[in-house]
Amino acid sequence: MSVVSPASRWVPTVAPAPSAPRTSARHETKERRSRRALAGAGALNVAALVFFVVTLFPVYWMVLTAFKPTGDIITPTPDFSPLHPTIAGFVDAIHKPFFWDYVSNTVIVSVATVAISLVVGVLAALALSRFRFKGRKTYLIVLLAIQAVPQTALVIPLFFTLQTLHQLNELLGLTGTYVIFDLPFTVWMLRGFVQSVPADIEDAAMVDGCSRLGAFRRALLPLIAPGMVATSIFAFIQAWNQYLFADVFMQLNTRYTLTVWLQSFETNRGTDYSGLMAGSVLYTLPVVLLFVLVQRKVVSGLASGAVKG
């Protein structure tokens, strides 16, 4: 996404002719202006602080609650400091029945989704960025449109489809439904990375005797590898975060994913916030780490690619 900026659109306003006497008045306004600027900067920093606190607080509160002893969580006056940290909540969460099943279900489905999307996606990205052919634009538009389809609309027919195929409660069936949204996104993102590599590189490889596919594999693929890593991480995060499909299609309590599991902490005795927040932290942490990693990878990957190319 870039800012397309036709400078011509901007029409300078007609300057008001300065009418006031210039000498002393100018000095005064300058001083007043700088004082006002100072006050403005102060207000701006206060606003930034408020925004910072409001933005970060939910994250902080989740982590803090996860590390609190149960007795300190439900208190009339909330405790805002991490004074008595404990990992009891985490131990509690990990020892919930089937916890490791949920972890492995989530990992398997997410990794499988990424693997399928990546392999199929690279091929499609090659076609869409290295060839001009009939139907190309239509295909791109279809990819965009799919990503806008509401999950709530697809969940009904997918439920029946999986039922017909005996794939309810099966990791394979769930993976298929995750691919729906990961694939278009992967193709779209990989296409951007392929486009960023000049095609001359493959041309040169072909002059040196590579076949067309060989040129893709030997010349192009190493160059887009960092992009593929970044794309897979984004795709992994998206699969990891899925909730609705897992909730509807995985009804067997050994087949839940972590998102569905997190929804099961509400007992009729109230919510187990210590375990719930610890579980949320465990579930959230990989995603946040990967997210931060990706941002760096995208930058460094592109930079190193530029040096190589």
Place this chain on the structure above:
Amino acid sequence: MVAIEPKPLSGASVRRAGGESGPGGRGPVGRLRARFDWMPYWLLAPSAALIVLLIGYPIVRLFETSFQVLTLDQLFSHKTIWNGVDNYRTIFTSTSFWDSVLRTVLFTGACVVGTMVVGMAVALALSRLSRLVRGAVSVAMVLAWAMPPISAAIVWQWLFANQYGVVDWVLTELHLGTFQNFDWTGQNALLAFVVITMMIVWQAVPFVALSLYAGITQVPQELYEAARVDGAGAWALFRRVTVPLLTPIIGLLVILSVIWDFNVFTQIWVLTQGGPNGGTETLGVWSYVTAFSANTFGVGAAASVVSMFLVAVMSFYYVRVLVRSGEVR
């Protein structure tokens, strides 16, 4: 989610077509392409097959289902009973359906306006803050952005819990009234929507603010200087320089936000399950409840077809903006 396209390395080297390498002089790849080239179609075949199987077929099935009586009876007896447009007649004469449509429109509007206004304010502020403060605010935003929706919803539920929720305590301490054991999501649909909207805006602002900020840093400073010389104040600079130059990116962000917020399900479901009394049922929640809680799948499917149609209209504008800005090439 819609892809955030990575920026190409350098503008000039990226585009193959155009420029010096015309259709004639394209090197070996181009010259090999004298006959009809099947290669791109082979490369597309696997993804096309998956798309047809995983999305095409379910969409056809959704349409089919929307013309059928489909409840638990038919599910177990495997009987197909067609009932024409009865399901559509049912939803179009149902007040709760129209309420949910109206709610979805208002909710989407509130989320989009909130996100864009706050996002723009933050983006403008970012460009004026010191590096340290900007860094701190950015880190906070990336963390909020990276939170999985389900975790976000669970934490917000805890923040606004009616027993020992921290928001109740803060508001009471600030002497804004007695908020002890205040039920945010269970008694008043409007209040519940306020909480949900704040949560959506909280998570959506980082992407919007950082995108707008990236755009603002690309605006040539000379334009501001020229405008200042012409006597423009801060508001005029914003209205006449920043906004016009950012119009393409703003347009894209608005359309994306509309699509995303229209499709919000997880957060609403975790916080209210559509309650109190169906008061927070948006179109998606309504069709889900109708299908999977009331077990009237045919009626739910009809409502889903309607929401697909609405999304199609929205993505038409989305695609048009992308085509015009040269992203679909």
